[in-house]
Amino acid sequence: MNDLALAWLTRMMMQENAAQALWCSDENALTSLPAAEQWPHKPLLMTNRWDIAQQAERLGFNSRFSDFDFSELSDASLSHVFYRISKEKPVTHHIINQAHRLLMPGGKLFLCGQKSEGIKTYIDKAGKLFGCTASAQKNGTVYSAILDNMLPQNDQRLDDSDYPQLRPINSPQGITIHSKPGLFGWNKIDQGSEFLIQALPALLDQLPQPPKRLLDLGCGYGYLTLMTANLPLEQRVLTDNNAAALHTARRNCELNQITAEIIAADAGDQIQQTFDLILCNPPFHQGFSVDSDLTDKFILSAKRLLAKHGIALFVVNQFIPLERKAREHFRQVNMLAHNSSFKLVTLTH
Incomplete structure (x- = not known):
């Protein structure tokens, strides 16, 4: 689905063609983006999403993958900041605050989003912070504004x-x-992750031998791995697409004295080895909407990363058709348990 807000932002970046510009992007995919050679002056792209950082690099952009850490950028060093608002209010507020710090006097913040995402309120708040008149422009369901610092x-x-x-x-x-x-x-x-952990001991008791290598696929802050602290695992690997998740998961493993590898990857795409136990509570939202393709992506990743005699345990919302999708790729797909909100599904080759 085309993101009209992102399309507006792209037009503005091409039109302004600014040499000292920053583009902040998170859950909103880089769709229909002109290759970097078409931009005489390319904005620096900062993103907290590994897949977006990699896609930007392939297109020839200079990208920085971080949890929106702007500390290396100097005060009043930019003429333009471009930002399509995020799903979560703290993220959006953080980036607007940092844009105010980074923009030189008279620098411009290009801000946009859908009406249902609260963009008009964000434009009003940013206008007060920047000390300018914030006039939201409407284009269908998209609102945008150019704010002078x-x-x-x-x-x-x-x-x-x-x-x-x-x-x-x-x-x-x-x-x-x-x-x-x-x-x-x-x-x-997360209630789904808690449901998975409650069922895990009974599942492990049924296995012919204890697992040795664990993959926490889409680890978030690492809850599933932390709750395996008592298992005699030889290796633990946690992976996620989100910079905040990777940073937090690493710190949680350190605090609980759990030895683990933390790997930035898009549904495990940077990992080559296989594992005899995969635990996964996959996301089903991309940006602001449900994305059924995410389920397929995690199923295919589990297929590639699961060892021959291993087992993958997924927890998903009841409405996600995981079993139907997984049967195309796994020899056995079994419902382990369910409640009113979630279901646990095991996958084996």
Whole structure:
């Protein structure tokens, strides 16, 4: 599906052709983007998504993969910042705040999004922070604004929930879990993941031999791996597409003295070895909408990464047709358990 807000932003970037420009992009895929050689001046692209960073590099852009860490960029060093708003308010507020710091006096923030995403409110807030008249332009369901940076840095920053900082969340006794904004369901234990962990001991008891190599596919802040601390595993690998998830998962493993590899990848695409146990609570949203292709992507990844006699355990919402999709690729697809919200499905070659 074409993102009309992103299309507007692309037009503005091509039109402005600014030498000192930054483009911030997260869950919104790079669709129909002209190759970098068509841009005399290419914006620096900062993204917290591994797949977007890799796609941008392939197109010839200079990209930075991070949890929107702008610390290496100097105050008032940019003339333009381009941003299609994010799904989560703390992320959007954080980037607007940083745009205010990074833009030189008179520099411009190009801001856009869908009406249903709260873009008009973000434009109003950014206008107050920047000290300019914020006039939202409507194009169908898309609203956009070009904001001039008229005020010096001040204490009117938008509330970003202290975005960069990790903070503890309620967790099972004996396990220390930190999280942060920028992660889906960041301030709680995901109910689907908890359901999976509750069923895991019974599943492992049925296996002919204990697993030795664990892959946490789409690890988030690492909850599934943390809850395997008592298993005599020889290797643990956690992978995710999100920079915030990778940073937080690494810290959680350190805090709980769990030896693990943390790998940036798009559904495990950077991993070559196989595993005899794969645990996965896959995402089913891309940006603001449900994306059924994500299910296929994680199923195909599990097919490639699962050892011959291994087992993959997925937890998904009841409405995700995981079993039907997986039967094309696995010899056995079994419903292990279900409740009113989730189902657990095992996959074996």
